[in-house]
Amino acid sequence: MIARWLLLFVLPFALLCGGKALAAEPYAGPLFDAHLHFNVEAYEGPHPLSDVLPRLKRAGVRAVLANSRPNAGTHELAASPAVRAAGITVVPFVRLYRNRADYTGWFADPSIHQMVLDELARGTAAGPFRGLGEFHLYESANADGPVARSLMKLSAEMGLWVLAHVDDEAIVRLMAHEPRARLIWAHTGIGGTPIERVRELLARYPQLMGELSYRPGLTVGEGRLEGEWRELLSQHSERFLIGSDTWTPSRWPQYEALMAEARRWLGDLPPAAARRIAWGNGQRMFGLPEP
Numbered sequence: 001m002i003a004r005w006l007l008l009f010v011l012p013f014a015l016l017c018g019g020k021a022l023a024a025e026p027y028a029g030p031l032f033d034a035h036l037h038f039n040v041e042a043y044e045g046p047h048p049l050s051d052v053l054p055r056l057k058r059a060g061v062r063a064v065l066a067n068s069r070p071n072a073g074t075h076e077l078a079a080s081p082a083v084r085a086a087g088i089t090v091v092p093f094v095r096l097y098r099n100r101a102d103y104t105g106w107f108a109d110p111s112i113h114q115m116v117l118d119e120l121a122r123g124t125a126a127g128p129f130r131g132l133g134e135f136h137l138y139e140s141a142n143a144d145g146p147v148a149r150s151l152m153k154l155s156a157e158m159g160l161w162v163l164a165h166v167d168d169e170a171i172v173r174l175m176a177h178e179p180r181a182r183l184i185w186a187h188t189g190i191g192g193t194p195i196e197r198v199r200e201l202l203a204r205y206p207q208l209m210g211e212l213s214y215r216p217g218l219t220v221g222e223g224r225l226e227g228e229w230r231e232l233l234s235q236h237s238e239r240f241l242i243g244s245d246t247w248t249p250s251r252w253p254q255y256e257a258l259m260a261e262a263r264r265w266l267g268d269l270p271p272a273a274a275r276r277i278a279w280g281n282g283q284r285m286f287g288l289p290e291p
């Protein structure tokens with residue numbers, strides 16, 4: 001009778017606890033948020049810097065790739081003594097958009113090209129701009145637009161990184177304009193590019209990096225890393241970055257939760273791989289200080 005009771009109640013409970021104990025601990029080290037926007041709707045609305053900065057601190061973020069519409073948001077972050085005092089490094093990128101209308105025509109708009117040149121010449125209080133983007137190409141063929149072409153050339157000549165929200169075909173087109181380009185693939189295929197294709201492009205372009213916000217299929221169940229992704233990220237941990245993508249004000253109240261989600265799936269990787277994706281790759285790319 002006692003044996004049966006043990007089998008029915010105690011053993012399953014013990015297994016459950018044991019199973020829980022086996023679940024990986026979240027990654028606890030510093031984070032580089034490689035996809036941060038501080039847009040006008042946030043800073044002139046419910047999420048000014050006085051709201052945003054405590055969120056970054058609580059999330060354990062020690063550096064951000066800042067790109068904002070308009071670029072005033074990035075200039076404000078870069079110039080803030082409070083951000084510097086918090087030990088957060090701002091890596092500024094020139095956003096190609098002055099307003100939402102610029103999303104759909106920038107690749108053929110000479111006034112955007114001029115705006116980028118002006119911003120690069122001006123720089124920020126935190127130092128020169130380190131990259132261009134984020135930009136979007138909703139149709140891959142627009143990667144061949146004249147402004148897209150010349151900005152790719154310019155970025156390669158100046159050693160700038162490019163943050164591109166595009167599909168796999170546009171990656172190929174952009175790299176064809178400028179094989180020396182250093183490209184960060186925002187969301188690493190937000191439309192669900194097959195993982196084998198991601199692997200193929202990483203092999204083909206050694207300077208291609210993948211940023212992982214909004215990537216479909218990355219996690220399963222309660223936010224654990226999907227098996228094939230775990231394999232890819234373990235094998236190529238030097239090629240990936242995490243990001244928040246605060247593209248709309250409603251992302252800001254979720255900021256700490258978004259970073260906690262990243263910490264949870266990073267915990268499913270070998271610790272050295274998790275650290276590279278969370279921090280080390282950004283540190284290598286942009287010369288970030290020790291956290």
Ligand SMILES: [Zn+2]
Nearest residue numbers: 035134245247
């Ligand atoms: Zn974005």
